[in-house]
Amino acid sequence: MSRKILVTSALPYANGPIHIGHLVEYIQTDIWVRFQKLRGNRCIYICADDTHGTAIMISARREGIPEEEFIQRMYEAHVRDFAGFDIEFDNYGSTHSPENREICEVFWRALRQAGLVIEKEVTQLFDPVAGVFLADRFVKGTCPNPACHAPDQYGDSCDRCGHTHSPAELIHPVSTISGAKPELRTARHLFVQIERLHDFLEEWTQTGDHLQPEIANYLKAHFLSEPLRDWDVSRPAPYFGFEIPDSPGNYWYVWFDAPIGYIGSTKQWCDRTGESLDDWWRNPETEVHHFIGKDITYFHCLFWPAMLKTAGFNLPRKIHIHGFLTVNGEKMSKSKGTFIKAETYLRHLDPSYLRYYYAAKLSSRVEDIDLNLEEFVSKVNTDLVGNIVNLASRTARFLEGQNLSPTYPDDSGLFAQAAADGQAIAEAYEKCDFGKAMRLILAAGDRANQFIERAAPWNLKKDPAKQSQLRDVCTIGLNLFRQLVIYLSPVLPRLAAQTGKLLNDPVSSWDQSQVPLVGNRVAPFEHMMTRVPKEKLAAVVEESREVEVASGGGEGNRPAEGVSPETADTDETLQREPLLTSTVTIDDFAKIDLRVARVLAAEEVPGADKLLKLTLSLGGNHTRTVFAGIKKAYKPGDLVGRLVILVANLAPRKMRFGTSEGMILAAGWGDDQVFLLAPDQGAKPGHRVH
């Protein structure tokens, strides 16, 4: 009987691009969903961007655009990246949608009605310059542990001594947003008394196979052994999110509306397709499966079931939790070039490679998986090109333009054996043990290659009397190939499509693996997948490598550690701004009067997003007023006193805020990527630059 399955992946935060770490989850989920669809189950894949919270508010502010515009831009990038990896959502929405707001209100009313919401005073650090409350992550200062006193530590714990503290305990706390000294402020927050659902959560997490065993153990030992603390679900303005209807000035915390986004996004899909939301979310027949990373375990395994239970929605049938991705055995690193963005990967490599590699490495456990770049190359080349695709490559050509044998020849049980393997392969897929599924498929591929080796069609070809035998051998080879492609089609949809064309029979159902194909016309063979060139992978790493230099802001420019400039510099800058092809003469250059100048004053310009008003001294009483578009990269206070290079004879220009009497030199693309030029020590205001 066909199952009804609703599947989600965690909502990616709309504060950065999709990278290969994210893709572990989306590829894993997409494979599982495609498998379910192939098996004939009714299955939909729902996801959305997670768009609220302080971090996004700050990022948008930094770019000088409204949050809505910021998240829209990110949305488009995410959708494009996912599509590039053949990740096929039935709906990809946003938590910042009317549908989501509506469902949030449904949950909120239910929590209120159940009497679970209470109000408490919360004292938090507040940034008086930026005008926002500061999460721990946004406060830095000196570790309060007397034995440590390490500088530059986050508000929650010290990474030098491991001491945990509250941000208010930090010595010399500083807001990482504005650099201002935070002050303590009190506000009323709304809390959900999740402890009142303790018994339910104990029962739900410990029985019924909803969680992997290690996760159930973890929750029991860590959270359920003591009373659950009240969950703070509101944030005072300013906050980018949804205002709480019965508590003006307060907003739902991003983690309140994010999981609700699963339902909000489903509602969008329902409205579009004429389906009923209750049929999917308030229906015991529907299985809800969440795929998430281990870092967000407690939100999904405690808060979320508690909310669903209270509001009367379906509880998850299963929460599938995966580990993190490491690259070459280490955390992804920008300076090593292993922090690889989806977009960068796609510029050089076929998405099928990564889909297969992840599939081969994934199990149903919570373990981290490692992307070993050398192994990646050898696995794709050996398993996919050498073993699987090679089956078609070495037989299809003998039958080009002809038909497969009219009845399936005797293959001494090979097809039947692989058909029987289908059972174990399907079970492995169902349990998310994709690695096992791949191993079984590859083993069948080995047997098929052995068969072809023994049957030696290349010898049959030479003998005109053996042409029908040749056709039989190739019919067997192509059928064994097709069978494996059907098994692989959740992982490699492109290969499945190509195979469908080759044999004139599109892959659409798992059952096709159980019956040999006969009589079909064989289309001319074209390469289905090419080997991974090592250089391509090297190019990806090279392009991903970034020199970790803090951009112009408060912390100053720290040289990157452990990175030699020769190996670290890419030509990304030149690609973005190619060298000019026209030349100038020395006389042309001499017309520009470049001078060293000292910044006497720097101030913000009311109403201007990008401009700072600078007062520069060329020595003595020679001063100039210059408006510079560097506000997003520099704080006024950091500029006063430093030396810059001024174009002293640039024609004055009237601007909306006053007249600019020159221009200062800087490198970079603009916005926060602005790096002022400065002379080495010893230069004096008024010196000409030659």
Added chain:
RNA sequence: GGGCCCGUAGCUCAGCGGUGAGAGCAGGGGACUCAUAAUCCCUUGGUCGGGGGUUCGAAUCCCUCCGGGCCUACCA
């Protein structure tokens, strides 16, 4: 500090109480030539992190130590 998980051949992993511990890649030797230097056959290699225990029997269960990863709630 507390907790969860992991530690099996050079590498990536399977096996998770019962025939002499396995696969792929890498290494060595050979065959073949249809195929994207693909494929096929043979082969080198491990006191299953250390120690103790339970058992007729342990890589597999328990304890302990060592090493690694992660989590620890107003972090997104």
